[in-house]
Amino acid sequence: MKRMLLALPAIAAILLTAPRADAHHAFAAEFDQTRPIKLQGQVTRMEWINPHSWIHIEVKDTDGKVTKWMIEGGSPNIMLRRGFTKNSLLPGTTIIVEGFLAKNGSNRANGNSITFTDGRKLFVGGSTPTSNGQ
Numbered sequence: 001m002k003r004m005l006l007a008l009p010a011i012a013a014i015l016l017t018a019p020r021a022d023a024h025h026a027f028a029a030e031f032d033q034t035r036p037i038k039l040q041g042q043v044t045r046m047e048w049i050n051p052h053s054w055i056h057i058e059v060k061d062t063d064g065k066v067t068k069w070m071i072e073g074g075s076p077n078i079m080l081r082r083g084f085t086k087n088s089l090l091p092g093t094t095i096i097v098e099g100f101l102a103k104n105g106s107n108r109a110n111g112n113s114i115t116f117t118d119g120r121k122l123f124v125g126g127s128t129p130t131s132n133g134q
Contacts, residue, residue: 027100031072031110035101039069039109046089048076055089055111055124057097071097071111074125082125089114099124 027033041059055071073079089095096115102108111124 027110030102030104030108031100032103033100036098037101037109038096038098039071040094040096041069042091043089043093043095044068044091046086048079048086050075053079055095055097055114057095067107069097069107069109071099071109071124073111078125082123084122088122097124 039057039059041057043055043057045056047054047056053073053076055073057069057071058066059069060066074082094117097109097111098113098115099109099111102110113121113123115121
């Protein structure tokens with residue numbers, strides 16, 4: 001019984017510090033590499049969260065109808081290493097996003113690159129299999 005009482009804090013410490021197994025997903029689980037997409041729109045919000053950042057944009061079609069999209073990027077650490085800052089994608093910034101559509105048909109995509117209206121280009125650093133960091 002004494003041994004059991006001594007072992008309980010060690011067991012609790014191991015369980016509380018174990019990494020989560022469900023924290024990440026593979027690109028192929030959610031996105032379709034055979035369905036590239038190119039969107040131009042205005043940034044409404046940028047979420048700097050782990051394990052992936054999210055860029056929210058509004059895309060206007062030729063009739064003026066606005067569609068909201070979510071673009072998955074790399075982790076905040078990856079985005080910062082690729083040249084993004086907290087001020088890179090302020091609300092109202094017009095961007096062109098290239099990436100791959102979600103398999104489930106939702107207005108989500110995995111981002112590959114972003115081009116600004118002045119021609120600057122940044123790699124989004126998502127989990128795209130063809131991403132090479134250039």
